[in-house]
Amino acid sequence: MYIAIEGIDTAGKSTQIEALRSLFPDALITKEPGGTTVGTEIRNMVLHGNLKSKTAELLLFLADRAEHTESVILPNMNKLIISDRSAVSGMAYASVQNLCDEPVLVMLNRLATGGTLPDTVFILKLTSEELSYRLSQKEHDVIESRGTEYLLGIQDALIASAYALGIQTVVIDATQSIDTITKEITTFIKGAL
Numbered sequence: 001m002y003i004a005i006e007g008i009d010t011a012g013k014s015t016q017i018e019a020l021r022s023l024f025p026d027a028l029i030t031k032e033p034g035g036t037t038v039g040t041e042i043r044n045m046v047l048h049g050n051l052k053s054k055t056a057e058l059l060l061f062l063a064d065r066a067e068h069t070e071s072v073i074l075p076n077m078n079k080l081i082i083s084d085r086s087a088v089s090g091m092a093y094a095s096v097q098n099l100c101d102e103p104v105l106v107m108l109n110r111l112a113t114g115g116t117l118p119d120t121v122f123i124l125k126l127t128s129e130e131l132s133y134r135l136s137q138k139e140h141d142v143i144e145s146r147g148t149e150y151l152l153g154i155q156d157a158l159i160a161s162a163y164a165l166g167i168q169t170v171v172i173d174a175t176q177s178i179d180t181i182t183k184e185i186t187t188f189i190k191g192a193l
């Protein structure tokens with residue numbers, strides 16, 4: 001079973017994945033971008049480099065996704081795979097750049113993944129107030145520095161993108177306690193295994 005934990009920056013993805021790691025010790029934990037050696041280099045180029053082109057940014061994320069799918073996801077499809085982000089982020093973050101329309105983004109992400117998409121995505125949904133608070137507590141990378149309104153637009157795009165990709169989606173109120181969210185995800189996983 002291949003699931004992805006989705007959400008905008010600071011939604012609580014890493015926190016949930018660490019909780020799930022101990023609850024499902026046999027699960028394969030991975031992430032996008034940066035789930036492979038090459039992906040780590042791509043991640044650094046995009047997040048901390050000085051890319052001028054948004055198209056280059058999109059294509060680099062797709063390259064990370066293709067490498068991640070071929071070298072991490074496909075060889076481990078017999079396991080529970082939990083990924084921090086997926087093609088859903090890929091579509092959502094690209095869609096707000098207005099580089100190309102939704103069917104093209106679906107096609108590009110299907111090309112990058114060879115059609116191997118998560119069975120289920122859990123989208124951690126923040127309120128504007130909670131997002132502002134959490135962003136105020138950390139340094140911002142290139143994308144986070146685009147601001148709260150931008151990220152809230154992405155949050156809506158995450159839900160739309162999961163639908164466009166035809167992936168079963170569970171939207172979770174990310175302002176709940178860490179344990180409550182973990183229990184919600186764990187209950188779903190145990191019911192589906």
Ligand SMILES: Nc1ncnc2c1ncn2[C@@H]1O[C@H](COP(=O)(O)OP(=O)(O)O)[C@@H](O)[C@H]1O
Binds near residue numbers: 007009011175176
């Ligand atoms: N349910 C929660 N309630 C309150 N704070 C949370 C919750 N989940 C995560 N946090 C805090 O929010 C910040 C961002 O969490 P993180 O897991 O790093 O988010 P992401 O990986 O989605 O960027 C961290 O300081 C974390 O401790």
Ligand SMILES: Cc1cn([C@H]2C[C@H](O)[C@@H](COP(=O)(O)OP(=O)(O)O)O2)c(=O)[nH]c1=O
Binds near residue numbers: 008094
């Ligand atoms: C996977 C992916 C992430 N992103 C963005 C989301 C994040 O702002 C950034 C890095 O993701 P990530 O390392 O998950 O950052 P965070 O832990 O703060 O959520 O890259 C894209 O723009 N496109 C993509 O395809």
